[in-house]
Amino acid sequence: MKEIMQKLRDASLRAISESQDSENLESLRVRYLGKKGELTQILRQMGKLSPEERPKMGQMANQLREEIEKAVEQRRAELMDAMMDLKLQQETVDVTLPGKPAVAGHKHPMYNVLDQIKEIFVGMGFEIVDGPEVELADYNFTKLNIDEGHPSREWTDTFYFTEDSSILLRTQTSPMQIHAMETRPLPIRMIAPGRVYRKDEVDATHSPMFHQIEGMVIDKGVTMSDLKATLNLVVEKIYGKGTVTRFRPHHFPFTEPSCEMDIQCHKCGGKGCPTCKGEGWIEVLGAGMVHPKVLAGCGIDPDVYSGWAFGMGLERLAMGEYKITDLRLIFENDIRFLEQF
């Protein structure tokens, strides 16, 4: 009996190890270990054994069962691995082939920049204000302390809708200062981006329609110190930490004192290069303390309240940011241009 078991052992283990697929393996398992399997058959003959031999043989048979079971499991795992390997092999792709097309649209580059600026101001407690583009000359000029004879009022410079020059396309976002002062509760902290119009022929740096961002703060105790601190922070957010700025006197009829703000040329560090036209500085915006006359004209007591305002051109900012060389590209809307941003 021992010999028979030995024989079964050798035959079964060989067959299992040579099995090539899981179906065959399962049939082997049934053949050797099943209810009618060969090992069971052997065990049935146990009765014929002597009582001394019976436990020995029983133990031996159990050992054999375990051994065969283990072999089946091991072979099964091997076969699974091989199958997996084969599957992986078959599923291998050429990773250099193109991906399936998926499209994401692009924000217009100028509005990318505008949104960046809005975020900065919103973060500093500014509201964003929207206003009309068809505007009264009163708001675009008169209330901004721009007198009747001012050259910017000429029909050669401004688009008009009425013969009496009373209704026009706003030439600046500054009338939003007046609208805000007349309608909003104090204190005010707002920016007003938008379209503005001037009678300039289209070329690489001019367009009859362009965009400005106006900003204004009105409160008690607002000073030029505040203007400088706030705009320095804004410019640092736009152009990066450590950006060197300078303020220099300028003239706007509706601010006094007025200034322009320059940043030191990032390309040459202020030594002078073609980017800054040799000046070492690049002008970024105009600003100033809201003229007390303008405040008073809007019903705000300049002895109690003061404020500052600024205005900047969006096109030039976007062109600088993205190194766009021709303003016309901005309004041409060629998708080969739009998709670059």
Added chain:
Amino acid sequence: MKLSRKWLNEFVDLPLNEYNDRVFAEAMTVSGSKVEITEDLSASMRNIRVGRVLSSRRHPDSDHMFILQVDVGEKQVQIVTGAWNVHVGDLVPVACDNSLLPGGKEIHTGKLRGEVSEGMLCSLKELGLTEHDYPYAVIRPAAILSDYHPTDLKKHSISTDIQPGDKVFGSVIAAGVNAVAREGDAWKVTLNPAAEVLCGWDNIHEGDLVAYDTAKGTILGLDDLHAKQAEFPHCQADGIFILHEDVKPGDDIAVMAGFDDHVVEFEITPNRPDCLCMIGLAREAAVTFDRQLKLHTPQVMAKAGGDINALTKITIEDPAFCRRYTARMVRNVKIRPSPAWMRERIRNAGMRPINNLVDITNYVMLEYGQPMHAFDFSCVKGGEIRVRTAREGETIRTLDGTERALTPSMLCICDTEKPVGVAGVMGGENSEIVGDTAMVLFESANFDGVSIRRTATALGMRTDASSRFEKGLDTENTYAAVQRACELVGLLGAGEVVEGTIDVYPGRKSPVTLALEPEKINALLGTDIPAADMEVILRKLGFGAENGVVTVPSWRGDVEHYSDLAEEVARFFGYNEIPTAFTGAISTCGGYSPEQQCERRLGELCRGLGMNEIITYSFISPTYYDRIRLPEDSPLRDSLKILNPLGEDTSIMRTTILPSMLEILCRNYNYRNKSAMLYEIGRTYHKRKDGLADEPKTLSIGAYGEGVDFFALKGWIECILNELDIHDLHFSADRDNPSYHPGRCATIVADGRLVGTFGQIHPRVMQNYGVDAAFYCAELSFDAIFALQGGTPVFTPLPRFPAVTRDIAVICDIDLPAGELVETVRKSGGERLRDCVIFDVYTGHHIVEGKKSVAMSLTMRADDQTLTDEDAGTIMRNVLTALKEKHAAEIRM
């Protein structure tokens, strides 16, 4: 405004070596006079010296060149030149070895036909100069017969072997030159056959053969011979600049010509016309660098006797336009070039020297900022000046030789009959200073800025004078300016000044005074500047400041408020010295308004669907309405019209955004971009009763290319609106929109409100745009979307019981919109019917003509139990019954 640093030093001591360009520009800029650019004039030339011609011989191997020995100071050089106006003893500009000429040309020692030339002699042009700078440097060439090159070889006017004494024509003979000697400005030429001629020809040398008119005793030029330049190629007016200056060999030509100067160009803001002159900028520079400002009071020597008041009368008929008219007269005028120093200054300031009288007026304008005019008084009819507006039909020929029609809004300077000048813009040719002018009237007047600007614009001539006047000049300045002009007349020996000044001054104003309120100024600036420091700054600028009262100087018309004083103080305290601190409105809470948030969300959704954002002009051409086939009576044609547009293409404000989108789609299509998906959230402009506009926003979508069709567009729109929690959308066919395909256009209504229109653009519109493609567009009202969008979503519990789906197909009339079937299904299915989606529409085989099969998938679910087959069956029966009753739709077997 161009400022000569050399000239500036006359007023403020700011030597170039101590205050280099960078230091000067930076300091002036931050104190308020913005420097645009600084040009070192000497950088354009190098190593060009004064030389004296020691000897001259003809080049052995050339028919026109001379070999010269030239003393250039430390050494003697040999120069080969092709110019014929150089003589031994002349002082000439020599571009020595390794020199640089204006324009970037470098000169090195070289050989010309075998002879070494250690440089080059220069003409005026080569030095970047003109005869305006050196009027004496005109070259007059005689016809040298050996230079005769007949243009037609068969027709020789002059025999090639002509000898001295041979007849040329008439009384003209050929004559050899035995000797040439300078005599003053002229040349004494000794001829063979024997004759001695004093002439002005600059190109005659010993050994030349000239044409001599024995009858007149003159040597002939090209014109006298009726010869063309090409026939005497080397006898030309172009040649070497012979110096008549107080210089010696070795001197630097750059210094001699006034190029040892740096010219600073300023951007002067319109509120500071006082800075459009030397004195104004000098005042700013003096305060900026804390240096003494040296001003000079003109001293006039009136030697002519008589009195101006006896000679002329001046009347201002329009005092609103002419606030002051100051005049003086000069007799025995001698018109000639002004001296070199004046010409240099005028040139370095960017103007052209003309003659002494004209130069004086320009010089005074550059120095004092007061434009002046000089009239030839003999041409002033009636001997009287009347300042009045032009009469209808009057014309004037201005100094530039153009006949100008005048209008009654234009201020003119007139005599008793006619205009002799357009006030503040340009003088008239009829009273121009010419060579024989003997009596001059200097005008130093103050005109209204706006009037001058409008006149200059209307006549299309913005001059140096008008561009100053238009900013509004200081009325107090006219007197000093006319005095200075008369002083210069004396200094230059240009004439004799007549006694007396006429000064008509209807626009006199008393000086402006302001209270000095240091606390207000400090409150505006955020500084703590003591009152005394403020006074110091103001006084340096020419303000009076005493006992808390500031007197504004006459030239500072821009200062009228304490905030203006704050700027003056801040400028010289230093804008960049003002401390930085956050002090304003820091309690506000910023953010986006609900409208702005909605707009941002719309943009995000469009981009998420693959659309690119565009920005289009708000104005369009009225012809665009024809292109999109708007009916003649469409209210959308009632646009706001720009009365002064750049052109028709940008002449009206758009009432519809569609043409803007179509233009961009066309452009992309024409650029051969295969497909495009675009969006814009833009305004349209609609007339309001008060003349202003309603400016609602529209979400404009446009697309073409692969995968783009009606249902793709509809899918995007549904996605966008659903994402904003706008459901229950009702689409209905719009067959009447003239811009869209009548069978492929729909309007969207939600909650009873029109959201917009979309569809395929009408092929006729496409024809109008000349594009053979299918464009799909949508115009959705932002206001409607904003009003309809859902608020904060409320959580709906997730379904706990499974859904049952049933697919059905029904046969109905082919014209019945499938959407109506869905609507009926929804209404009749009860609350357990959760969804109904069409998944197929079929016509053709097995379907009766005029009918179609619509397949729908119905989803049913209950919240409290798993639906049984029976429950589902009930719903289905209800649905089918309703479909049958309402649409006669039968289930397809």
